[in-house]
Amino acid sequence: MTEHTAATDADDDDTEAVRRQADTAESSRANRSWWDRNADEYQDEHGGFLGDARFTWCPEGLDEADARLLGDPADLRGRRVLEIGAGAAQCSRWLAARGARPVALDLSHRQLQHALRIDQHLGLVPVPLVQADATVLPFADGAFDLACSAYGAVPFAADTARLMREVHRVLRPGGRWVFSVTHPVRWAFPDEPGPEGLTAVSSYFDRTPYVEEDEHGRAVYVEHHRTLGDRVRELTAAGFRLLDLVEPEWPPGLTQEWGGWSPLRGRHLPGTAIFVCARD
Template sequence: MIEEDARVARHPVTDAEARRANRGWWDGDADNYQAEHGAFLGEVDFVWCPEGLREADARLLGDVAGRRVLEVGCGAASAARWLAKEGADTVAMDLSAGMLRHAVAAAEASGVRVPLLQADGLALPFRDGVFDVACTAFGAVPFVADSGP
């Protein structure tokens, strides 16, 4: 069903269509995004976006030392690097190769490296129970039609 008015037309899209659109957007905007937000997010810092609350202050995830943590929608992976510095065994994943390119550059600059994976937040390529914690500071949730699954 298509809803229309004089200004807007809407129609449902499949997960595959949304995935292609999101990947295209973030790959194309990665450099601009990092230029605008990179200093705020830091190279090794966990900022709960867009509120600006730092995990170092809030400790919403509790003690992560020794825990397996997956950051979904990691962008340039600054939070994943912060988690690694806190002692977590961290994997960072993002849909966008453009954003992961910034993650590689920040890892080289900071000396803090975590495994990076290009994958879709709606189709996590891991078995259940592999991670103790999965988190997203901004990541995938606002960019999918139904974040429940």
């Protein structure tokens, strides 16, 4: 999972949070640089929760081992799986341990260096790593049986309709595409874990990107909002069938906060949306 924030204030004294348009080139450039600069801090802060070889879909702690959104774990052996926005490839490592043949793709070189670090620390054969933009996947048509993304790539791409078409292209017919993102309804609320995060302050229908700018007005971080309906239309236009939309509830006993995710907010608002799709 590599999502930083959504519709909140910038957390860097040298940046300012605004809502403005940001195209594909600006978004890709800003987010690649942001994750290269912040990958160390991110892995230090969240690595314990993510584990080295755990496949968790969201801050609510829903694990693939229990959810089986990609199918029966026993059926993963030999399956070619593309993890998009893989970060340090924790999910790919979990898949490899079950006999799958994963490839971990991320925009950030530094995040992929952390993947190599973990493989070396564990003494594992490294997961194949690819640095690339998710809207221009460097793979042949039908190269994969499954594709997945746990809070990676999708919110950071300006042209997610193109991203969905690219995933469709590299999947074989019948292949499954499963991805998690911040639940779109959260964009109407401040990204705060306390009571202030329970009052809507903006329109759910405002698709204007969230941008953090430096003192020269250059974007240093960008996220893009789509409504639930937008996501469904993008998927169906790309040739996918929506099999399920999972909205994990906050589990009893989980007290750890993750940015704006908290037990308080989790009792009242969905924090994550997981789209389970199949390629026609």
